[in-house]
Amino acid sequence: xxxxxxxxxxxxxxxxxxxxxxxxxxxxxxxxxxxxxxxxxxxxxxxxxxxxxxxxxxxxxxxxxxxxxxxxxxxxxxxxxxxxxxxxxxxxxxxxxxxxxxxxxxxxxxxxxxxxxxxxxxxxxxxxxxxxxxxxxxxxxxxxxxxxxxxxxxxxxxxxxxxxxxxxxxx
Numbered sequence: 001x002x003x004x005x006x007x008x009x010x011x012x013x014x015x016x017x018x019x020x021x022x023x024x025x026x027x028x029x030x031x032x033x034x035x036x037x038x039x040x041x042x043x044x045x046x047x048x049x050x051x052x053x054x055x056x057x058x059x060x061x062x063x064x065x066x067x068x069x070x071x072x073x074x075x076x077x078x079x080x081x082x083x084x085x086x087x088x089x090x091x092x093x094x095x096x097x098x099x100x101x102x103x104x105x106x107x108x109x110x111x112x113x114x115x116x117x118x119x120x121x122x123x124x125x126x127x128x129x130x131x132x133x134x135x136x137x138x139x140x141x142x143x144x145x146x147x148x149x150x151x152x153x154x155x156x157x158x159x160x161x162x163x164x165x166x167x168x169x170x171x
Contacts, residue, residue: 071084073107076109081093081096123143136154
């Protein structure tokens, strides 16, 4: 408010005509209103600094380093997006978006295991090795999957094993 009073006293001292004074006062009111709105928005955001334009602000997510991108390329086929995200301190969505971006720019990123895109190679190997040793409940807890999904996958593994043995035996 002190700023507004100072400007008004300057306007009075300059000796403007009525029309010019009216325009000056309107300008003062507009400036004051904009300052109040800006201050109000700043207070709502819980900050003491003024609003910053979107293109000037720093992003809340760090840029992808070459090291992170290489890690993603090397491990995408073998680990889930959630696991890679945990390793790189990023979300699963961030991992998937980066993969899409890299593929669009022509970078070759191997796809997940064909036919079973929801199962990583590591999970399948674990299941193949331990489905006879652990209960379905224990495996489900270790792999963070439902018991019905584990059961179905074990049945597929058993069928594939039987088919391979029949092929070897000539049946």
